[in-house]
Amino acid sequence: MKTLKWLWIAALLTIGFKLYNLVMAGPRGSNPDDMQSFVGMVLTFALLSAVLIVLWATGRAKAALARRIERAKGTAKL
Numbered sequence: 001m002k003t004l005k006w007l008w009i010a011a012l013l014t015i016g017f018k019l020y021n022l023v024m025a026g027p028r029g030s031n032p033d034d035m036q037s038f039v040g041m042v043l044t045f046a047l048l049s050a051v052l053i054v055l056w057a058t059g060r061a062k063a064a065l066a067r068r069i070e071r072a073k074g075t076a077k078l
Helices: 002-029 032-077
Strands: none
Touching (some): 002 032
């Protein structure tokens, strides 16, 4: 998960630098294809972030449920 976190940060930095270049180029210096690629990068980043958050939450819920079941089995044996 740590590697995934660093890849997520690297993607966020890449998007930030792309935004900075688009802002500094101004309206006349930017290519429409650059703006389309920027929007695509942001949407892809948002979609992948949402999927990762859902998977993380599912894993946490699964682990909590497994602990609760294990505790219930432990008390039932007594």
